[in-house]
Amino acid sequence: MSRIEDEVNRRRTFAIISHPDAGKTTLTEKLLLFGGAIQLAGAVKARGEARRARSDWMKVEQERGISVASSVMSYEYDGRAFNLLDTPGHEDFSEDTYRTLTAVDSAIMVIDAAKGIEEQTRKLFEVCRLRDVPIITFINKLDREGREPFELLDEIEQTLALDVTPASWPIGMGRSFLGCYDLFHERLALMAKGAKGGMPDMGESCEGLDDPKLDSMLPEDAVAKLREDVEMARVLCPEFDVESYRAGHMTPVFFGSAVNNFGVRELLEGVASLAPTPRPQPTADRDVEPTENKVSGFVFKIQANMDPKHRDRIAFVRLCSGHFKRGMKLAHPRSGKQINMHNPVIFLAQDRELAEEAFAGDILGVPNHGQLRIGDALTEGEALRFTGIPSFAPELLQKVRPIDPLRAKHLGRALQQIAEEGAARVFKPVMGSDWVVGVVGGLQFEVLADRIRTEFDVPVIFEPTTLYTARWVAAEDHLILKKFLDGNQSAMAEDHDGDPVFMARNAWHLDRAQEDFPKIQFHKTKEQAF
CATH class of the missing domain: 3.40.50.300 (P-loop containing nucleotide triphosphate hydrolases)
Known part of the structure; x- marks a missing residue:
């Protein structure tokens, strides 16, 4: 095997997706802890200094307690090289998440045991489905009262149209949560009392669920329920099929409590042994x-x-x-x-x-x-154009102007840089001097105002507009396009690449333009063009 093949086979590049508050940032930190990238949650083991391992490093993220930018963390564990991409949990930053998911080979979906599948989880899952990204599910917060495991498995199967198979099974829940049984490796892992922050042991190997060892390690009612539940799960759920998982049709489900470090090792081992190596x-x-x-x-x-x-x-x-x-x-x-x-x-x-x-x-x-x-x-020379990395038409549009009119040029430069990052769409209307900024979610305006003020020293004001949406316009015949641009100057703008954009005032305005100019293409997304 060549060095390249050997190194490719060692790699696992994955993202973590979830609804806000499902415990994604905590799980990210704990995966780093188990991977040896950090020694204690919150302290990075890099160049001998204790550093914060938090993936939420942007100032606004720390203030709000949400992930806004996607962070990347690379580390080694058990002979494998992991690249973990943390995605914005907040729904207003879904475009950044979409692009991050173009760069991974698999994903971990984190679900709150009490809440099940929430709206943002469903949206992010649909993005994964578009690209057939394989998903491992982690049901988190078992240390709190939550919903029954069977109910959660059924919800994943029904809502996401995925085959589900449990990789581990919880023993109790909330105050009576004792640990999990690893179904893939026939191993019992118990959560030590008062173990918050400590590293749980590897667990006890068992000769299946009939092993008398279980009777000596668990209360009678707990071991009876475990045997009954697992037997039922094995009847109701299909056997795990790694090819079906890698094709995006099946998800193995792990249970745990990230805040207590519990179930994290099993999840990491699952990614190491099951997740695909880098894909074409x-x-x-x-x-x-x-x-x-x-x-x-x-x-x-x-x-x-x-x-x-x-x-x-x-x-x-x-x-x-x-x-x-x-x-x-x-x-x-x-x-x-x-x-x-x-x-x-x-x-x-x-x-x-x-x-x-x-x-x-x-x-x-x-x-x-x-x-x-x-x-x-x-x-290394070939003129490749990678596909499937789009920009989306914004759903919300506002004008932006500097509080100090003399800072207008500085604002222009700041907006150009932010547009090139993909953090927002920026449009310069053909008529008028105000810039128009378009985003997918409203919270982005607050984040942008904060960034423009702190990073570029330009305090700004965002103001509502009467605009409904924006569409990139193109035509095969440049004369038809010129006629359209000349006839609609009051509704035209350019994006940061200088491409023409039609700014519709309402749905009727957009429909009318499409009827009057059938040979003009109105695009909702724009792929990088050469």
Whole structure:
């Protein structure tokens, strides 16, 4: 086996998705703890200093207690290399989440045992389904009173149209929660009392559920219920089929309590043994195989000002093939230029270190000054165009202006940078001087105002508009497009790439424009074009 094949087989690149408050950030931290990336929850083991391992590093996230930006954490566990991508839990940031899910090979879906499947979980699952992303489910907060395991399994099956099979089974719940039985490895793991923050032991191997060991370790009523429940689960649920899981049709379900470190080791071992290695990536012309010799990758996220001391801009690149080495020159097909990879980095949340080498599945941070955009390819020469990384038409539109009119140019520069990150759509109307900002969820306006003020020193005011929606416009005949643009100047704007955008005042306005100009295409999404 070649070095590239060997390294690709070691890698697991996955995201965590959930509704806000299901315990996603806690689980992320505990996966790092079990993976040895941090020593105590909250303290990073990097260069000998105690650092915060929190994936929610942006100022506004710490104040609000929600994940807004997607963070990347790379670590090793049991001979495997893991790349964990934390996604925004808040529904108003679903576009960033969508793009993050284009860069992973599998996902962990976290569900609150008391609440079951919530709206945001369902939305994120649909995004996974679009890309056939395999999902492992973790039912969290078993240390609190929640719903019956069978009820939760039934809800996953009915709501998400997935086959479910339990990988572990809870013994009790809330105050009477004793631990879990690992059905895949026939192992009993008990939660030590007062064990919050401690590391649970590996659990006791058993010769199946009839092992008399269970009778000596568990109360009589608990062991009777465990045997009865598991027997019923084995009758009602299909046997686990790894191919069905990897095709996105089945989900193994783990139970636990992330805050108590319980069930996390089993979940991590599940990702290590079951989750797929890096998958082929689609381009306009062909699929790129991870074991190809030539390096290729695509930009799925841009993050500005990760380090407040340096006005930096990092492009997050998912490597798709080849053996990357620091110092390489990679082609940038959109511009036709070469980019020197002098200082590529790998991440542990906010911490980063130079990446000397990397392989398919790894996430690299490439510092750059605006030349890289979302959707861009980086290759060893081939003019690839990776597909399926769209921008969405915004659902909410507001005008933005600086409180100090003399800061208008600074605001323009700030908005351009934010648009290139993909954090929002930014439109410059053909007529009028105000910028228009479009987002998918209302909370984004607050976050943007806070970022423009703190990162660019431009206090701004967002104001409502009478605009209904925006559509990118295109036509095969440039004369027809010119006629449309000239005839609708009051409703036209340009996005940060200079592409024309039709700003509709209401649904009738959009319908009328489509009727009057049948040869014009009105697009809800825009893929990176070369």
